[in-house]
Amino acid sequence: MSRIVLLIPWLSWLLGLALAQTCQVQMTPPDYKELPVYMPQISLQVSPSALTQKGGFTVNASTTYPSATAWVRVRWDGGQLALKDVNWGTPGYSPLIQGPNGSQWVQNCPRVSTSTRELDDRDNGKHTFYAEALVYWREQYANFYCKTQQWDPNQNAWVPYEYYAYHQVYPSYTAPSYCTEQPNTRYWQVQSQVVSASQTAYAYISWEQRTGMNYDALLQEFANRIAEDHKRSGASMQAYAYAKELQSPVRDALSKAARGYFYDCNWLGICNRADPAGEIKILTDVPSILSGLLATGRLCGGFITFCFGAQNSRGADIGPKVEIKTFLMVKGWRHDYLLLDRLIPRKYYDPSDREYPGVPEEERNQVLQSCRLYKDTQEGRRCLALVETPTGIVPTLKALLMIDPMFQRGKQYP
Secondary structure, eight states: OHHHHHHHHHHHHHHHHHHHOSOOOOOOTTTOTTSOSSOOOEEEEEEOSEEOSSBOOEEEEEESOGGGEEEEEEEEEEEEESSOEEOTTOTTOOOSOOOGGGOSOEEESSEEEEEOOOBOGGGOEEEEEEEEEEEEEEEEEEEEEEEEEEEETTTTEEEEEEEEEEEEEESSOOOOTTEEEOTTOOEEEEEEEEEEEEEEEEEOOOGGGSTTOOHHHHHHHHHHHHHHHHHHHGGGOEEEEEESOOOHHHHHHHHHHHHOEEESOOTTSOOEEEOOOSEEEEEESOGGGGTTTOEEEEEEETTTTEEEEEEEEEEEEOOSOOOSSEEEEEEOSSEEEEEEEEEEOGGGTOTTSTTGGGSOHHHHHHHHHTOSEEEEETTEEEEEEEEEEETTHHHHHHHHTTHHHHHHHSEEEO
16 A cells, blocks of 8 residues: 555656656655755736836746746636626737747746737726746655544444554644554655736726827717717716717717617617716707707617606806817726817917927927827817726716816816
8 A cells, every 4th residue: 555655646746747848857766855845836917006007017926936837828818808808719819928839828937037918908897817837846744553433333332443544744744643653754845836817907908009190080989989988887977078979979879878878779669778878968159069968868769669768968067168179988888088188289289380489499399299099280289198998087077077076166068
């Protein structure tokens, strides 16, 4: 029996080395001094924890005892984006990490250091990374003589029971109190196990950083996002605008969300329903922009008419106090959105403007460098920025900007 028990650790060790095929863990019989006496742990670091600039994550994984590590490997474990979850093999979505020959794993020994592909706003959301390692350690065992009692149903009594067994003696002592260690029977046993760890990182890259994006395309994509997001968020969607105007694609999407609608109807007339957004408030000093945007009442429809949700889209004329072009905040299903559309006067960028030479160069450069995506118009340079954030930002900004008090002070529509 003892020979069989002694062979099992060696078979396990040899199997581990065969599976690893990466590193050779050094062991010297009979005490394996190179191995630790506790199971090594794995650590995983992903940096940065929040990515706000176009780029990638750096992923590092290592164990607490590199010389007792057969291999370490890491993989991207999927992401939770604004409108869907993506995992390895999601059609049309490229995984953040790929190993050799398109493998899901990046493997090395005794540690792994790798980077993801370059991310842009289409990757915004929560991403999880996973690491695992095959590690070895040693434990000491000994043979014990155990003497206890065992219930004998035939005799209807407790009878003496004696047996021999192996128990761990180091680093922990596991033998029962009724067992006595036999002299000169201690031996080291090699253990192996796959240990794992995971870490989550976040990407929230502003949309204007995407390669090839232009002013009009960004507005159209944001309008599409509002429409798709509203189908999932329904009444939980909220929007607050502090603006002189709203550009047509975004304005139309907000108008549709304000009213709610039915979509994807089948031949029986059974439709999916997007309930009206819970609250839309627009603060402006140009009341004409509110035309066709506001809605109060309920969403009604059907052969036998039923009404759903509450339409709560209102505006307020707060007088000539709006200095920025457009500041729009939308609370979506999983993410919030902040849209800034401002006007840069010609004196900052047009040399033909008579005020251009009067603007300090340092100030002019600072203003222009802050504008990544723009469109030159007759009235000036329109500068656009769209930031995606974790949900919960919009209610906080609503309070900080005092949307409700300003709304109450203004002339309200309807």
